[in-house]
Amino acid sequence: MTYATIEQVAARLGRPITDPLEIDQVNAWLSDIEAAIRAGFRRAGFDLAAQVSAGEPIGDEVASVEASAAVRRIQNPTPGRTSRTESIDDGSVTDRWESSSDPWAITDTEWELLLPSAAPGAFSVRPSFQPDRGCHDYW
Known part of the structure; x- marks a missing residue:
């Protein structure tokens, strides 16, 4: 069961x-989105369920991201498509949006909301110096 x-x-x-068909489709998309989020957590060295249990992030935040990603997919069911034009008589309306080729793209802002603040990254610094005890035995 998904958070959203x-x-x-x-x-x-x-x-x-x-x-009923749309309900099934949206539920499938929510499952796929959650799988993508779980994979992102694994790549960052975390387990989604364990982090939610610890309160970072809280389940409501995960649900919000999942629901928002599902809405993006509903509004743009063809990944990679960036516009839609509808014409009526002499007028036309064009909707344009940013899109990714990844149908489950989670935005950078959403990842910042989800991933624990101590997530290891390319520019993180974690002091872990352990002195070599063997080299100072002569003292």
């Missing part, structure tokens, strides 16, 4: 999700 629910996705989407 159909109701949370519907609230962010601004409409109810009642069609």
Whole structure:
């Protein structure tokens, strides 16, 4: 079971999700999104469930990211597509958005919200000096 629910996705989407096929699809997408988040945590050296149990991040934050990613997928079901144009008579409306080729792309801001603040990174510094006891035995 995912942290996000159909109701949370519907609230962010601004409409109810009642069609059984759409419910199944959104639930599948939520599972896929959570799998991507779990994989990101593993790459950072953490376990998502253990971190949520420890309160960093809290489950509501994970649910928010999952629901937001699902809404992005609903609004742009074709990854890589960056615009949509609808024409009626002499007028047309074009919607443009940023897109990634990754259908489950979690934004950098969302990763900052999710990953523990002590996550190891390329520029992190962790003092771990242990003096070599053998070289000072003559003192």
